[in-house]
Amino acid sequence: MVEEAIDRLLADHDPKGDVVEFLGARFDAGLAWVWYPKGLGGLELSRGLQGIVEDRMQEAGAPNPAQHNPLGVGMGSHVLLAHGTEEQQRRWLRPMFSTEEIWCQMFSEPGAGSDMAALACKAVRDGDEWIINGQKAWTTLAHVSKWGMLVVRSDPDVPKHQGMSYFIVDMHGEGVEVRPLRQITGEAEFNEVYFTDASIPHENLIGEVGDGWRVSLTTLMNERVAIGGAVPPRGAGPIGIAVQVWKERGGDDAQRDRLMRLWVDAEAARLTNARARDNRKVGTPGPEGSTAKLAYAEINKEIFEFAVELMGAEGMLYDSYEMTRPDTFREITDPRKGFLRSRGNSIEGGTSEIMKSILGERVLGLPGEPRVDKELPWNEVPRS
Numbered sequence: 001m002v003e004e005a006i007d008r009l010l011a012d013h014d015p016k017g018d019v020v021e022f023l024g025a026r027f028d029a030g031l032a033w034v035w036y037p038k039g040l041g042g043l044e045l046s047r048g049l050q051g052i053v054e055d056r057m058q059e060a061g062a063p064n065p066a067q068h069n070p071l072g073v074g075m076g077s078h079v080l081l082a083h084g085t086e087e088q089q090r091r092w093l094r095p096m097f098s099t100e101e102i103w104c105q106m107f108s109e110p111g112a113g114s115d116m117a118a119l120a121c122k123a124v125r126d127g128d129e130w131i132i133n134g135q136k137a138w139t140t141l142a143h144v145s146k147w148g149m150l151v152v153r154s155d156p157d158v159p160k161h162q163g164m165s166y167f168i169v170d171m172h173g174e175g176v177e178v179r180p181l182r183q184i185t186g187e188a189e190f191n192e193v194y195f196t197d198a199s200i201p202h203e204n205l206i207g208e209v210g211d212g213w214r215v216s217l218t219t220l221m222n223e224r225v226a227i228g229g230a231v232p233p234r235g236a237g238p239i240g241i242a243v244q245v246w247k248e249r250g251g252d253d254a255q256r257d258r259l260m261r262l263w264v265d266a267e268a269a270r271l272t273n274a275r276a277r278d279n280r281k282v283g284t285p286g287p288e289g290s291t292a293k294l295a296y297a298e299i300n301k302e303i304f305e306f307a308v309e310l311m312g313a314e315g316m317l318y319d320s321y322e323m324t325r326p327d328t329f330r331e332i333t334d335p336r337k338g339f340l341r342s343r344g345n346s347i348e349g350g351t352s353e354i355m356k357s358i359l360g361e362r363v364l365g366l367p368g369e370p371r372v373d374k375e376l377p378w379n380e381v382p383r384s
């Protein structure tokens, strides 16, 4: 059934033609997420069959929606399916998947990163509206986004995890200001976002008031899968770049051993991800997403360090630090850019230290970290 639907889609729509048109047709054919309900981009089939769709799309050279709209397709879609009303799902899923409307995620703040539940951006209800004031930071692709997943403090009088709410905000609305934040690569993929009396209709609330932490977990766990859980073809991605540099320049025996070890590590991570992808169920992925993200971040850094080392003095040269604001994630081909960008892999979506804590607590069953402010009302927690 899936194969037939794919054949029909590819026969009727040019995969190399207009991106929005093709992806819209893929959504309508139920091939966006095969395990989703019919009419919402799915066919109500087993999630395990999604791999067939992805492989056939890749073979046909079709656009990858997760590359054009990574935060929306990789995370927002799962949040809407798990916690959104049917009306919200119908309103947002199709233009998200077709990439007509790009999405961003606004959790982190200058004082709330690893401890996201410490966040202070404030929401106050005013009839059918919520009035938002505060600041978010490191918001990837906010400058091209139409919609943002926003978590705010809606009740400062209860403990931090209980007083947050989750909204979808119009990034083009009044009182929303997006300013670029420049990264080590010279690019500004991410931004600061300021809210000054911005208003969000109550109907854009996801879940219940005060449900923000639970809904955020769906976003975060899917984010880790989106960052670390991709299943590229064998030998592709960063390890492919390192092999290419080796072919062009060679190295000594010790370096060859290192390349082999990195290749085996990258392949083991890729196969583990393929298995996790096929086992994944609807909703919130388990700690396997965090394991994958940890492995991906650490292996990527090692691979690019190695590739730059093989390049010798040339490895220290970099094209240009002129600030650009990319409109999507471009594939990295230059090992020097990979070296710089991969530093962020062990920070974005939760740092490697936080991933290790999750593994320790949720997989190995080790005692939890001390959490002294867990029961205190948020407004009584001392902060700088």
Ligand SMILES: Cc1cc2nc3c(=O)[nH]c(=O)nc-3n(C[C@H](O)[C@H](O)[C@H](O)COP(=O)(O)OP(=O)(O)OC[C@H]3O[C@@H](n4cnc5c(N)ncnc54)[C@H](O)[C@@H]3O)c2cc1C
Binding pocket: 104, 105, 106, 107, 108, 109, 110, 111, 112, 113, 114, 115, 137, 138, 139, 140, 141, 190, 344, 345, 347, 348, 349, 350, 351, 352, 353, 354, 357, 369
């Ligand atoms: C490229 C990139 C893109 C990003 N995109 C987004 C986005 O789109 N939306 C968004 O909301 N955020 C985004 N972020 C922010 C990211 O989620 C945070 O940077 C991250 O969660 C870490 O928070 P922080 O920077 O405040 O560091 P901190 O939390 O201040 O951490 C500083 C250091 O302390 C360590 N540390 C902190 N707490 C603990 C602990 N309990 N145990 C052990 N070590 C600890 C950390 O590991 C780190 O080394 C992005 C970040 C990057 C780099």
